[in-house]
Structure formats: C-alpha cells, structure tokens
Amino acid sequence: MIKEDDGMERRYGKCQWCERLLKADVERNGTSSLLKHVDRCQKNPNKLQDPTQTKLNLKKESNGDTSVKTWKHDDARIKKALLNLFVVGELPFKFVENEVFVEYTNALNAKVVLPSRHTISRNVSKFYIQERTKMLQFLSNPKTAIHLTTDTWTSSCQRTTYMVVTAHFIDENWMMHREL
Template sequence: MSTWRFDQAATRKSLAWMIVKDEYPFSCADGEGFSDLCATGMPKFQIPSRQTVSRDCYELYVAERLNLKKLLQLECQRVCLTTDTQTSIQRINYMCITAHFIDRKWKVQKIILNFCPISSHRGENIGKAIEKCLNDWGIDEVMTITVNNARSSDTAIAFLKKKMKNWPDGCVMNSEFLHM
C-alpha cells in the first residue's frame, strides 16, 4: 500500500476534464448532489465557483491546443481536410473543419480544428475562414479538401487554390486533386 495525498489543483483539473469529456455545464459543480459526493469522497476538496471552473476548462483547452499543434508539426506530413457548413435554429451560420492525417506510427488521426460561426455561406467567406484556420494552426501542407456539392464549395476551393499557390509546399500536383 502507498500513502495518498490530496491535491486540490489536480482535483480541479480532473473536474475540468470531467466537464469537457462528459459535456456537463460549468454549473454542475454548484449542485447539491455534487457537493454531497465531494463531502463524502473528498472532504478536503474546496468546490470552485462556476467562473473558476470555466477558467479551468479554458486553460485545459489552451494546453490541449498547444499539444495538438506540436502533434501536427511533429507527426504530420500532409493533412486532408473535411469541412461542412450548417445553419442553427437561431439562424447562425457555422462551419466545422476537421483534419485527417496519418502519424509516424501509421495511425489515422482525426482532429477537429475549428467549429466556428461564419458570416455567410458564400464561397469566398468559407474559403477565407478555412485559410484563417490553416494559418492559425500553422498548417501549410494540404493534400485534399472534402466538401459538399454546393456551388459555394467550388468557389471556396477556387479561392484556396489561388492562395495555396503562394505557399512553399501548399498542395500536391499543383492543386489538381485538392477538391474532393
């Protein structure tokens, strides 16, 4: 047997991971049931406020984003992107961009790079949002981009082809097979 020591910081980090993994609201730590559980299982744990939980989750996001950037730099030669746009019930336009690549151990990786609001479903706006996302992540070697069959997707890909021609290693075979 070994001795165990309570660690407030580690427990707060674990709470943040629980909220992210299980998609709980930040307020879950405010509940009476959670308080009873902590009083029974971890009586030394000082339950953080909703604002502190929110801050802990954001710090977790920042750290994980840095880890993913390192993974992309070290393990990735080329990425294949998939993207799609939707409109929410509140009439807000959204776009999701996912990167797919094979790492050095030949394992397929799939990472959501961005889930963001966009100003419209116009092709140039979509292309600019994809370009900004690639720049933010430091991705400059793209193999393919898979999109739906909307006309705006053709415009977005045409916009990106023009931009990527100026990138040192932007596309394979002069962007001939970029659009999927």
C-alpha cells in the first residue's frame, strides 16, 4: 500500500523481474497494466524474443498415437476460451481468483495471466452485446426462416412436467440449431 498525492492509500504490486511498481488495485485499475507490463518487461524470462516463433508440442491423439505439432502462445484464443468457460459453464466470476484454479492454470501454461473477476464480468457483458448484435443481424435477413418445435414430458419420480422449445434458424447460406 502506498499513500498517493490525494492522501488515499492505493495497492501497488512489484514486478518480480525488474522490481517496477505497478498499480494493482483490482477495483480501480483492473489487470490491464499488469498484463501489459508482463509482455513488455525486458527482464521477463518467459518472454519470447520472437513472438511469431512457434514451439514443438507432443500431442496425444484419442487413438493413443502421439504426434508432434507446432504450438504458439495465443492470448486472444486463451481469453476467448476462458470467456466461453464462464458463459457456458455458468461459473461465478470470483472463480477466476480461486487459488486452486489459478494453480491449475499456471500448471497448464505459466504465461497465462488470469484477469480479475471484474474484467471477466465486463468481458461477458461485451460478449453478450456482440452475440445479440449478430443474432439481430441474422434474424433481420428476410431470407432467414425460424422453425419452432415443442416437446413435453413428465418426470415419473418428481411428477413434474417439462417442456423444451427447439428453434431451427435457417437461411440459404447457414443453418443453426439451438435448444432454448
């Protein structure tokens, strides 16, 4: 904690390689300054000299065979997969700060810097707006057809009736099937 000019104490972090002080108050600053510094820090031993350089990776196939493939650290792909994990898995945003999840992520790839729960929350909101915009554009196409079917069944042990609505979105170039 460092006292700033306005008299307020703010949280700072120190880079473990160059010892530079970085704003680290999750609620005020988020994690973007920390992420940018990790990529730019000249003393970071994990920093690739050539970011386009790929690495070899042993990949075990489902049939038991092993193959050698190239691998490149891709922050955008990791960010998208993490966002998908939280949206599809319906995980609480604070899960990203769980020490066991952080340990697991570091074991998979130590170069991954996990965002804060506030950043995840903002990213999910942006993702929702993007997906809604795509859906509205798709549905506004006059060549798009929507077919709805319903089905009901009753659980014998709970005596509860369930109904599922299946929407089939069809246009001349693309077909999408979703259960609502």
